[in-house]
Amino acid sequence: MTHELSIGDVAERTALSVHTLRYYERVGLLDGVDRASSGHRRYTEDDVGWIGLLTCLRSSGMPIRAMRDFAALRRGGSATAAERRALLEDHRQEVLARQEELARYLAVLDSKIAYYRGEEAAPPDGARTAVGAGSAARSRGERR
Amino acid sequence: MTHELSIGDVAERTALSVHTLRYYERVGLLDGVDRASSGHRRYTEDDVGWIGLLTCLRSSGMPIRAMRDFAALRRGGSATAAERRALLEDHRQEVLARQEELARYLAVLDSKIAYYRGEEAAPPDGARTAVGAGSAARSRGERR
DNA sequence: TCTTGACCTTGAGCGCGCTCGAAGCGCTAG
DNA sequence: CTAGCGCTTCGAGCGCGCTCAAGGTCAAGA
The missing domain is CATH 1.10.1660.10 (Multidrug-efflux Transporter Regulator; Chain: A; Domain 2)
Incomplete structure (x- = not known):
């Protein structure tokens, strides 16, 4: 069936x-x-x-x-189970890292939005507000 | 200076x-x-x-x-402040949505990893484990 | 004086992940 | 019988976001 x-x-x-x-x-x-x-x-x-x-x-x-x-x-079958697990765990870490990164950007956005609401003082169009910049450096492409 | x-x-x-x-x-x-x-x-x-x-x-x-x-x-200067705010707020929503989406995928990954740890029963390589499928449908490209 | 190196412009090229066009076959409904 | 649709393959094309090559100008240091 x-x-x-x-x-x-x-x-x-x-x-x-x-x-x-x-x-x-x-x-x-x-x-x-x-x-x-x-x-x-x-x-x-x-x-x-x-x-x-x-x-x-x-x-x-x-x-x-x-x-x-x-x-x-x-x-490769069951012999590769450990490797597959490791690969998934690595990816899991990437996803977590991405989430945290998004959280940081969210904070920047929130402060910008607050500024536009006139509820907070912030420089004219985005000085000082940027995330670390020297922090997470290179690469990766995401999707959806 | x-x-x-x-x-x-x-x-x-x-x-x-x-x-x-x-x-x-x-x-x-x-x-x-x-x-x-x-x-x-x-x-x-x-x-x-x-x-x-x-x-x-x-x-x-x-x-x-x-x-x-x-x-x-x-x-366009200060006349466009409201529009800019709206744009940022829309983007904020996108970021939140993406975070939530990642959280869902994380749950799938976790269950897969648990399976590979032999701590949980799961079908041979990923039947049933998928996220909603019919849920969030189209588009967007992310980055970093 | 000569060389080095940071800068300039224009336009082409690339990696990624699809997406589509063309040409053709085979099942099924009318 | 035939129209039409969904499938097949192969290869080209596309949108995105850079990235780089070529050829040139300029300024400072050995």
């Missing part, structure tokens, strides 16, 4: 486009998706679950490259 | 590259940067403050396009 899912079905359920699903497969995030005799992809419930996890990683800011590594480990 | 700053000085102080500073000017985020007789840019402390605010907006996920709008309003 597991009426194997078409790419369109999966697109609907995961809120990804069929384009993106095919793209994810191309770049190595999804492997071994079954095919019907017609050549059409047939996804299992497990595939959908895995795609859900991928979406969680992606939407929380993990780059495709790292997701690919994670997918590769998964291919 | 306000020894006007060169682009290199500002790059150092803002942790942006000189390329980025020139790019920001090109796309309309910074206007009317003074020039020395040599044609070299000379930034004021106020410029540095404004760039700090821009960096805050950018790093908290505001796209360049919206920043451009904000810069345009600023050009």
Whole structure:
């Protein structure tokens, strides 16, 4: 009764486009998706679950490259469980760091907004108000 | 005594590259940067403050396009204060929403990690664990 | 005097993550 | 029978935010 899912079905359920699903497969995030005799992809419930996890990683800011590594480990089976866990824990730290960073920016925004409300004194358009600047330096791209 | 700053000085102080500073000017985020007789840019402390605010907006996920709008309003002087405030408040909401979203993904990650610790039962690699899926649908690009 | 280096402009290039166009096949409803 | 739709592949294209290369000017130090 597991009426194997078409790419369109999966697109609907995961809120990804069929384009993106095919793209994810191309770049190595999804492997071994079954095919019907017609050549059409047939996804299992497990595939959908895995795609859900991928979406969680992606939407929380993990780059495709790292997701690919994670997918590769998964291919390696239970022997790679510790590595996968480590990867997830690293990512968890990134997410926490990002949250904290956002909190700091929020504080800046709040003070700016307060200034515009005329409830607080602040310099004309944003001197002094900036976050550390020398603090968190380089990189990363987030998404959603 | 306000020894006007060169682009290199500002790059150092803002942790942006000189390329980025020139790019920001090109796309309309910074206007009317003074020039020395040599044609070299000379930034004021106020410029540095404004760039700090821009960096805050950018790093908290505001796209360049919206920043451009904000810069345009600023050009409009005090008459646009209310609009600028509204823009900042909208952005504040975005940041809050993003934080909450990250919190949800964090919960997923935590349960996955717990599973890998063998402390919790979870399906083989991520069925069922996904966030709402039909919830927050489209868009946005974040950064840092 | 010569060299170095920070600056200038213009325009091209890049990495990322999709997104789409073209051409074609196959199932199903009318 | 045929129209239409959803699927297939392959490769190109796009939006974003930088980033860099080329070629030139200028000013200070060895």
